[in-house]
Amino acid sequence: MTPAIAIHAELMRLPKPGRARCEDVAGGLDRTWWLMDGATGVIAPEGICDSGWFAETIQASFLSQLAEEPSTPLDQLISQATQTASEQFARLAPPSMRKHSPWWPSSTLVLIRLLDANGPMTELDIRVVGDSDLAIVGRGGEVRTVRDDRHTQYCSGLYQEVMNALRDGVGYESDRFRNALAAAVTTERQNRNRPETYWVLAPEPFAPVNAVSARLPLNSGDRIILCSDGAARGHAVFGLEDADDGFRAFATGDLGSLLQRVRSAEDKDHEGSAAPRGTRHDDATVLRLSFTW
Numbered sequence: 001m002t003p004a005i006a007i008h009a010e011l012m013r014l015p016k017p018g019r020a021r022c023e024d025v026a027g028g029l030d031r032t033w034w035l036m037d038g039a040t041g042v043i044a045p046e047g048i049c050d051s052g053w054f055a056e057t058i059q060a061s062f063l064s065q066l067a068e069e070p071s072t073p074l075d076q077l078i079s080q081a082t083q084t085a086s087e088q089f090a091r092l093a094p095p096s097m098r099k100h101s102p103w104w105p106s107s108t109l110v111l112i113r114l115l116d117a118n119g120p121m122t123e124l125d126i127r128v129v130g131d132s133d134l135a136i137v138g139r140g141g142e143v144r145t146v147r148d149d150r151h152t153q154y155c156s157g158l159y160q161e162v163m164n165a166l167r168d169g170v171g172y173e174s175d176r177f178r179n180a181l182a183a184a185v186t187t188e189r190q191n192r193n194r195p196e197t198y199w200v201l202a203p204e205p206f207a208p209v210n211a212v213s214a215r216l217p218l219n220s221g222d223r224i225i226l227c228s229d230g231a232a233r234g235h236a237v238f239g240l241e242d243a244d245d246g247f248r249a250f251a252t253g254d255l256g257s258l259l260q261r262v263r264s265a266e267d268k269d270h271e272g273s274a275a276p277r278g279t280r281h282d283d284a285t286v287l288r289l290s291f292t293w
Contacts, residue, residue, distance in 0.1 A: 012255035024285035025055040031114040035226035041103035049093040054105035075208035082206040089203035102189035108132040128212040137251035143244040150198035166276035223251040224289040230282030238265040
């Protein structure tokens, strides 16, 4: 007899200051859970097929497919959801937006499924696309991660002038920063979703073979952390702790306090000179899952 699995989920989402809406999306159904971090296209009008809409459309497809068949394979979930979002974008987006790919919304994805337990252990089936993180934190504090590093590897050179401008103290409102950012983002968006660059979900069919895939063993009592790069800024950008300690904090600490700590670090470095980053603030989302059987 397969042991019953109990799942406890905790979600914290923190939008950018002054914004009521967080463009990160996270949720789940039964044993399948996900997190997406949306990015609105270059100079695209907000609210019209923007990244929040895009991530929500992907999530709605996930929920619809899983409600019909909870065991729908993860790759099928992704394929159907991106097809649905592409079709809706083609109907709803302004013609100029549809014809100009840098204006398209996009999203990262962390998608996981807890498989049937077999004695004291089970497995976690994983798909990752883009620069959001997945970490498994064991009872003893050991940390295992699955990341898609292709975005970071491709973009690091593109954004060198952006980072240099901030280090020089020109600030986020300067023409030098804005021009450098616009050039870097436009080049990035024009060249994404190619084998030699990086992959992200966008309003076009996505081949799941291009996701980072893994299966990892899972013990009862392990905690799973799905987080957007905005939430990971505490360790990844500001160096408040190393990465493993950052994930351990998300596994055991108060999620709201931890995200507010990131927001405070952003506020203290208001012009990005100490910790250069593409945006002063970012949406921050953490989904924490605990499993027992």
